[in-house]
Amino acid sequence: MPGRSRTPRLEARGSLWITADGESLGGHGRMALLRAVAEQGSITQAARAFGISYKAAWDAIDAMNRVAGEDLVERSAGGRGGGSTRLTEHGRRLLDRHAQIDAVHQRFVRLLTDEAFDLSRPFSVLDVLKLKTTARNQFTGTVTAMRSGAVNDEVELTLPGGTRLVAIVTRESVDALGLRIQQPAMALIQAANVVLATDIGQAKLSTRNQLRGTVRSVRPGAVNAEVTLEIDSGVRIVAIVTETSVAELALAPGVRAVALVKAPDVVLAVASQESGRESAA
CATH class of the missing domain: 1.10.10.10 (Winged helix-like DNA-binding domain superfamily/Winged helix DNA-binding domain)
Structure with missing residues (x-):
């Protein structure tokens, strides 16, 4: 042929x-x-x-x-x-x-x-539907672990490339979303809830999600700047930080940094099987 x-x-x-x-x-x-x-x-x-x-x-x-x-x-x-x-x-x-x-x-x-005909990528209805939300960071992945607590549950979402995000949600939310192992889901993170740090070395932090990567862009503003960090797995996350912090941390393209996200600040969403719409908690 x-x-x-x-x-x-x-x-x-x-x-x-x-x-x-x-x-x-x-x-x-x-x-x-x-x-x-x-x-x-x-x-x-x-x-x-x-x-x-x-x-x-x-x-x-x-x-x-x-x-x-x-x-x-x-x-x-x-x-x-x-x-x-x-x-x-x-x-x-x-x-x-x-x-x-x-x-x-x-x-x-x-x-x-x-969104659905890139045959090199797995199909995800969440990628197709793309929630309209104020959350700048939307990541699709698969639920890979769930741990129950007295009031809240801990849900682990693995993204393409292996990055893992941990969310803490109420038991009611887990039941309402019907979360289960190997279920596709989306993690939503407000840019303002992403804290950037540099030179933390081997410091032990209580923040569950510590995403190491390289700064790709810094968009300055009157008070705050928008910083895009490319995680080592290839995923990108956006943070809103003050111009003072940009200067103090010397944030610029190519600089190594860590994005810190508290587990309660990670919102999970799933596609409703009945309507094709999305639910979040």
């Missing part, structure tokens, strides 16, 4: 289709027809704008009315203009909701394309 000049881009494709009690109600085509009726005020004009016959348009609308269990389109008779056709309140709500759900659906399909 002749050599290929490039690797083809893999993509996810999908379309949204609504059913009612398992019976097809409609997808993009029928929803576009409803929108045309709303805009034209006439099935005849909507059919013409949509490029189909009046009969095909009416059959589709009649089927939708029947399957929906409530009319989506209604006619108003009489008047000098000969009456009109319009969407019912239920029809308008359905059309608006379809547009909202379709926007989310298309975004998820794009996320799948962007």
Whole structure:
């Protein structure tokens, strides 16, 4: 087989289709027809704008009315203009909701394309969903150890490359998230909760998470600076520190440092198996 000049881009494709009690109600085509009726005020004009016959348009609308269990389109008779056709309140709500759900659906399909087709990496639904949160540091990994306490539990998350993070969460949170060994999970850490240190040598610290690495960037601000540390395993963590601390620690690209994160400051999140959404605790 002749050599290929490039690797083809893999993509996810999908379309949204609504059913009612398992019976097809409609997808993009029928929803576009409803929108045309709303805009034209006439099935005849909507059919013409949509490029189909009046009969095909009416059959589709009649089927939708029947399957929906409530009319989506209604006619108003009489008047000098000969009456009109319009969407019912239920029809308008359905059309608006379809547009909202379709926007989310298309975004998820794009996320799948962007995040799920790097075949050199293991697939993680958490990577695809990417929580929207104020936490600058979001790490996906696998639960590798759990230790129960009287009130709180200690959960260990192993990240790609071998870095381990320890979180302390309540027993109620462990139960609510359904945490178990080998379960994919995400660790969220606020940048302000990351403490940087240098030249600690063999000092013994009470902080459970001690991540050694190299400073990659320092972005100064009026009061605080944003420092990115690349952990030796390849993971990057962001810390917000004062400009005074940057000067005192001589933080600059290439400097060795340690990121210290208290276990109670690590928030865990998992994907809900029922809804595909994420829960955090």
